[in-house]
Amino acid sequence: MRHLILILGDQLNRDSAVWDGFDPQVDAVWMAEVERESTKVWNHKARIVAFLAAMRHFAESLRQEDITVHYRRLDDPENHGDFRMELEAAVKKLRPQSLVMVEAGEWQVREDFRATAARLKLPLDEREDRHFMASHADFAKHAEGRKQLRMEYFYREMRQRYGVLMDGKKPMGGDWNYDSENRKSFGKEGPTLHAAPVRFLPDEITQGVMAVVEQKLAKHPGSLADFDWPVTPDEAQQALDDFIQHRLADFGDYQDAMWTNEPWLFHSRLSTAMNLKLLDPRDVIRAAEKAYQTGTAPLAAVEGFIRQILGWREYVRGIYWRFMPGYVTLNELQAHQRLPDFYWTGETDMNCLRETIGQTLRYGYAHHIQRLMVTGLFTLLLGVRPQEVHEWYLAVYVDAVEWVELPNTLGMSQHGDGGIMASKPYIASGKYIQRMSNYCAGCRYDPATSTGPKACPFTTLYWDFLMQHEPRLRLNQRMSMQVRNLARLSETEKQSIQAQAESIRQSLA
Numbered sequence: 482m483r484h485l486i487l488i489l490g491d492q493l494n495r496d497s498a499v500w501d502g503f504d505p506q507v508d509a510v511w512m513a514e515v516e517r518e519s520t521k522v523w524n525h526k527a528r529i530v531a532f533l534a535a536m537r538h539f540a541e542s543l544r545q546e547d548i549t550v551h552y553r554r555l556d557d558p559e560n561h562g563d564f565r566m567e568l569e570a571a572v573k574k575l576r577p578q579s580l581v582m583v584e585a586g587e588w589q590v591r592e593d594f595r596a597t598a599a600r601l602k603l604p605l606d607e608r609e610d611r612h613f614m615a616s617h618a619d620f621a622k623h624a625e626g627r628k629q630l631r632m633e634y635f636y637r638e639m640r641q642r643y644g645v646l647m648d649g650k651k652p653m654g655g656d657w658n659y660d661s662e663n664r665k666s667f668g669k670e671g672p673t674l675h676a677a678p679v680r681f682l683p684d685e686i687t688q689g690v691m692a693v694v695e696q697k698l699a700k701h702p703g704s705l706a707d708f709d710w711p712v713t714p715d716e717a718q719q720a721l722d723d724f725i726q727h728r729l730a731d732f733g734d735y736q737d738a739m740w741t742n743e744p745w746l747f748h749s750r751l752s753t754a755m756n757l758k759l760l761d762p763r764d765v766i767r768a769a770e771k772a773y774q775t776g777t778a779p780l781a782a783v784e785g786f787i788r789q790i791l792g793w794r795e796y797v798r799g800i801y802w803r804f805m806p807g808y809v810t811l812n813e814l815q816a817h818q819r820l821p822d823f824y825w826t827g828e829t830d831m832n833c834l835r836e837t838i839g840q841t842l843r844y845g846y847a848h849h850i851q852r853l854m855v856t857g858l859f860t861l862l863l864g865v866r867p868q869e870v871h872e873w874y875l876a877v878y879v880d881a882v883e884w885v886e887l888p889n890t891l892g893m894s895q896h897g898d899g900g901i902m903a904s905k906p907y908i909a910s911g912k913y914i915q916r917m918s919n920y921c922a923g924c925r926y927d928p929a930t931s932t933g934p935k936a937c938p939f940t941t942l943y944w945d946f947l948m949q950h951e952p953r954l955r956l957n958q959r960m961s962m963q964v965r966n967l968a969r970l971s972e973t974e975k976q977s978i979q980a981q982a983e984s985i986r987q988s989l990a
């Protein structure tokens with residue numbers, strides 16, 4: 482054998498660099514389902530199934546092209562349970578001259594493969610991941626000489642470079658950003674009638690994976706009862722078409738809104754398909770841009786959606802690789818509380834958290850604002866150690882992969898990086914959740930109250946957070962208004978809030 486081509490579970494694109502120069506006569510593919518990847522954090526069953534089902538479908542499609550695939554299944558009695566040991570065993574058996582792979586998406590996994598190749602004394606040809614629209618070198622060039630990195634400037638460069646929503650050298654419509662038009666909530670009557678997203682019911686291959694997961698990893702969190710994620714490129718394309726046709730037009734207006742029993746609203750559900758590389762971000766962006774050109778969706782919605790992919794998605798990847806491995810250890814706010822147990826069950830009397838966590842455990846999904854301004858906001862205000870929060874997010878979302886999850890969680894949501902990712906901590910009281918959802922209407926707490934038996938824990942902890950971190954927040958211009966509001970509280974009110982916040986912390990310790 483000449484090359485053994487190593488393909489990881491989130492590298493399922495047939496146009497990746499790993500296929501350059503591939504010759505089925507002398508090269509073969511290696512893929513492995515290893516238990517360690519499902520247990521290093523306590524993974525949601527749906528996340529494990531999405532990865533393994535997509536891998537098995539991909540391997541099957543390669544075999545149909547007469548490509549030799551050495552595939553280790555999770556339930557194979559000889560499975561070593563770990564990438565390194567599996568690869569060593571495969572190399573001893575197959576004796577390739579060299580290993581070829583696209584760089585891994587996770588820092589530690591990349592290190593492990595490098596170390597294993599070195600131990601095996603085999604050359605490892607590690608190739609760039611062309612799925613992304615900004616390479617490491619592109620991001621380094623953008624970051625060069627900047628004191629502070631901000632997504633907005635990176636995004637503008639990407640728009641210009643790829644000519645996306647551009648009118649010559651100017652942004653289409655005159656503005657780079659239509660965010661101010663994209664923050665609507667629903668009225669009392671809730672979201673308008675909208676088509677439910679297309680579902681992909683598990684076929685025989687996926688059902689096989691589900692059976693193994695239910696048997697081998699039975700105690701893992703989450704449910705498989707509603708599993709309907711796309712696990713092939715065809716299904717991913719159908720999911721994209723369905724979103725563009727039925728939900729993109731309202732995506733902008735309601736991207737921050739939340740509503741009971743409405744997990745999807747106008748969101749695309751495309752992150753998992755993109756992260757597994759079943760879908761190319763260029764195709765997603767092109768389809769959205771076309772929807773604007775053909776009048777299917779307004780500019781504000783299309784720009785808002787494209788910004789998430791061409792802007793945020795590429796930007797967080799840049800942050801991850803620029804600041805790893807140190808990034809994962811950062812804890813600028815010195816937060817040391819443990820994660821409340823109810824994050825694994827949803828059993829809490831705080832309605833917004835019960836709804837969001839309940840939905841997460843059921844589907845492995847919550848949209849951005851639920852992640853940022855409900856589950857993330859609560860741990861930030863409570864002062865939970867960001868590494869524990871990171872492990873929870875990595876475990877419970879079907880789309881979770883470290884390069885995108887970590888900067889979003891530790892950086893944007895928990896401000897553990899002190900402002901590398903976002904210029905200010907995303908903090909708010911319960912009133913924000915009241916404004917953007919109907920959660921508070923069904924809750925025993927009152928979002929306008931910060932002390933006493935009906936006080937909303939978000940509101941109590943919000944004021945306490947401002948007091949605790951006042952010296953740091955004062956230095957941040959974007960926080961000055963929130964800090965100034967502290968002056969409205971009397972000393973007695975401040976003390977009552979602090980006492981109530983302390984008792985919340987103790988009850989959740």
Ligand SMILES: Cc1cc2nc3c(=O)[nH]c(=O)nc-3n(C[C@H](O)[C@H](O)[C@H](O)COP(=O)(O)OP(=O)(O)OC[C@H]3O[C@@H](n4cnc5c(N)ncnc54)[C@H](O)[C@@H]3O)c2cc1C
Nearest residue numbers: 748749750751752789793794848849853880881886889890
């Ligand atoms: C604490 C926290 C943890 C997160 N963890 C993950 C994660 O593990 N994996 C993941 O893919 N996204 C993560 N995100 C980003 C975002 O919440 C999800 O991408 C989005 O909710 C996925 O649902 P969707 O496909 O319906 O997205 P839509 O709302 O339809 O957005 C369209 C696409 O834009 C991209 N996108 C949107 N926001 C972001 C963002 N902040 N960073 C990167 N890409 C973005 C995604 O690819 C998404 O599919 C996280 C956000 C927060 C606040």
Ligand code: SF4
Nearest residue numbers: 831833911921924937
């Ligand atoms: S009152 Fe507070 S705890 Fe209850 S749903 Fe509203 S924000 Fe959440």
